[in-house]
Amino acid sequence: MVNYEEFKENFKEDVTRKLAKKGIENVEITIQPNEKLNQSYDALTVRPDGSTLGVSLNFTKIAEEYENRGNYDSLVDAVAKRIENGLENAPFVDSKALTDYEQMKDKLTIELVGAEKNASLLEKIPHKDMENMAIVYRFVMGSDDSGVQTILVTNNMLEAMNITPEQLHNDAMANAPEVRPAEIKIMRDTLAEMLGPDADMMLQFIPADGPESQIYVATVEDKVHGVGVIAYPNFLEDVADKLDGDFYVLPSSIHEVIIVPDRGEMDASVLMDMVKQVNSTEVLPEDVLSYSVYHFDSQDNVFELAEKFDARSAEREAAKEDKLAENGAVLKGLKEKKAAIKPEPKKEDIVKNTFYGINYQKALQMGKRNLRLRACYMHLQMRN
Incomplete structure (x- = not known):
């Protein structure tokens, strides 16, 4: 049985031969480590000669598929077909345009990622912290049936474009809601959309006017990498107006967040346990955004970790009690002083x-x- 390194070399050679039979020659094929947001893996990359762009596939998953299912020849055929389709449908990108910010800034959008999970990659890319998450920036190059094609903005790209991180952030905040509009729907409506024809049967026991009617799901139109909407300008304030007050934000994945109104009856620790359970059992590791729960204080206009809000609320209540006690002591002192100087x-x-x-x-x-x-x-x- 061949080891992983031998498997890589054999697979690369067989894919190269298969592509040549399809008339795809003069390409460079490499398999090497690739650090991406939320995950790292070996990537099989195919680039036409003279091009900086090409098709990239997760080779680690390809190797796992072979280990689980076998059938080596069918796997080579399937990968070659994916590469062929990728090269045919890849959007044209002028490599010179990648250094021309005026041409690229209208393609800017944002994405939210876990800061700790992506700490090493964040050192190489411009970002802005948002509690224990980070806002990163992408250029949207096009879309097709397989999804949206984007390019992650790096520090090297910023330097080549001669712009500051502040300018990038401001332009991305203005442009992202236009490029990838936010979408917010009642949880029940979102479930109905996901279930399709079976929705009526599956949702018949969930009353349309029940508590679920006050729980919302926020994402983008294509439902992919949509958590960034909570960083859009005025998005949190608009949700507070819609819900008439404070709310919790639960990251169910990197694709969407669940919004739960805070009526003073919800225990943040219960919500945190729920997020941890869902992340551990229902979400792919590369799709996990955070194990935290967040809160938006509509009165103070503050987005923060739920435990920070609880601590701040406790401090605020303690300050009120101290103030009442202080006022009571002052009033008592005034009464005693007045009684002491009462004229005969x-x-x-x-x-x-x-x-x-x-x-x-x-x-x-x-x-x-x-x-x-x-x-x-x-x-x-x-x-x-």
């Missing part, structure tokens, strides 16, 4: 306020107390 009554006032030897003010207070007692008694009588 003048003799003529005592005479004026006394009727048949009874202090008038005291009698009035006694009368009011008597009325209160009678009212309480009558109230108790009525209850009995």
Whole structure:
């Protein structure tokens, strides 16, 4: 049985021969490590001579497929066919345009990735932190049935274009909502769209006006790498207006987020456990964005980790209690001070306020107390 290195060389040679039979010659085929956002793998890359662009496939998965299923010849045929289709449908890209920012900036869009998971790659690309995530930038070069073709913006590209990270960010924020518009729908409607013809049968037990009607899914139109919408200008504020208040943001994958209104009844730790469970059991490792839950405070206009919001809320409540205690102490001190400096009554006032030897003010207070007692008694009588 051949080892992995031998398998790589044999596969590359056999694919080269298969492509030559299809009339695809004068191409360079390489298999080498490729570091991409959210994942790293060996990539099989095919570039026509003289071109900087070509077709790239995940060779690590190809090797895994052979290990699991065998049938080497069929696998070579399938990979050669994918390369042929990729070369035929690849969008034309003028390599000179890649260094001309004025030509490229209208293609700018953004993507959100986990910062820790992509730490080494983030050192090589411009990015902007957003809690424990990072905003990165891409040029959209075209799209077809297989998806959207994009180019990740690197530090080297910025240098060649002679622009600053700040300019790139500002232009991307303005352009991304136009290139890849945001889409936000009620969870039930999103499920109905995914289920297609079976939606009515599958959703018959979910009431249209139930709690689910207040849970939303946010992404982009093609539902691919859509989490970046939460970084779009005014997106969070618009959602707060729609929901009439604060909300939690749950990253279900790199493709979409779930938005849950915060009515003061939700426990953030329960939401975090749910995200961890879904990520561990339902999401491919390369599609995991974050194991965290986020919160948008509509009053202070702050997007943050849910645990930060909880800590800030606790501090705010403690400050309110301290302020109330401080105000109470001040009020008590003022009353005590006022009582201490109360002037002695003048003799003529005592005479004026006394009727048949009874202090008038005291009698009035006694009368009011008597009325209160009678009212309480009558109230108790009525209850009995």
